[in-house]
Amino acid sequence: MRCLGLIVLLLFAGPAWSQTIVASVEPLAKLLRSLYGPEVEVVTLLQANQNPHQLALSPRQVMQVRDADLLVWLGAGVEAPLAPLVARRNRPSVALLEQPTVERREGEHAHHEHGHEHDHPDHSDAHHNASLDPHLWLSIKNMQLLAQAVANAMPGGLLQGQPEVWLQQADATRVTLRQQLAPHGNTDWLSYHHPWGYFSETMGLAEPVQVSVQLDAGPGSRRFVALAEEIRDRELHCMIVEPEARVNMLERLCPECQAVALDPLGRDQPSLHYLPWLNTLGEGFARCLQARG
Structure with missing residues (x-):
């Protein structure tokens, strides 16, 4: 009976993780799960039901940041609310923006879209990066x-x-x-916003017609009518729809467009590691760009 009880206990016990890495957003966690074995727990800080544009951490998430053996985040320039918590940590942290040759793209309104407001005088780095596209x-x-930076910071596991x-x-x-995407380069x-700049640049795709930049009023505005005419004249047939997009507006602008829903944060596919997830993005873009209305 004692042996049976031990077997039952082992069956219901959770995995014996020896180290924990907290990633600020899901794509970083997808990478980490590709690199580390089962003795390392990888936790995504931003949950699927949280708004990435207005990040507010729960007490439990604050503790996760504090207690992680390693924290992996984008950096203060685009994740300003995390900066004070990271500064108080006494364990290693790796910020993507601190890597010497990191690729940066300018992104109009990127600072506003991710909820890092301008009324924080102590976050000078965030202010300096106000136009940085955060989808690094x-x-x-x-x-x-x-x-490479993460492996250097925590080689164990x-x-x-x-x-x-x-x-x-x-x-x-x-x-x-x-x-795969070369035939569709032109x-x-x-797109409503344009979170895809790093991806489209890497893959040689054209810049999208970006709705949020051109429209600051409702469907009855002159700008809306002019944009709808431009879309018809250019014979657009593809729209990439991210979760935060105003879908009804996109459908009114381009009723003949094929809509392909893709999440630049990968929240809809938590089981995929980074490279397989990137392949699904490529497949989605190819399906959309080759469609005809």
Whole structure:
């Protein structure tokens, strides 16, 4: 009976994690799960039901940031609410923006979209990066830099051959996706915001017609009518719809467009590691761009 009780206890016991890494957003966690073995727990700080544009941490999330063996985040320039918590940590942290050769893109209204307000005088770095596109994880090169930095910061628990194996796989994925999307490089497409800048630049895609930049009024405005006419004249047939997009407005602007829903944060596919998830983005773009109304 004692043996049976021990077996039952083992069956219901959780995994014996020896270290915990907290990633600020899901794409960073997807990378980390590719690199580390089962003895390392990877936790995503931003939950699927939280608004990434207005980040407010719960007491439990504050404790996760404090207690993590390693914290992996984007950096104060785009995640200003985390900066004071990171500064109080006495354990290692890795910020993507602090990597020397990180790729940065300018993104209009990026500062506003991610809820990092201008009334925080102590966050001078955030103010300096007010126009920085925060979707840094959609650059494969950036994620390769992060993989190496994380492995250097916490080598314990890495899977055999990592991060070198993953870095090679990332190179191959970039080549494959560029080849897949090459026929659509000059195809126009529609997006409400434009969180895809790093991805589209890496893959050689055209810049989208960005609705949020052109419209600051409702459907009855002259700008709306002019934009709808531009979309018809350019014969757009593809719109990429992120979760925060105003779908009804997009559908009125381009009723003939094929709509493909993709989440730049990967919240809809939590089980996928980073490179397989990137492949699903490539497949979604290819399906949309090759469609005809």
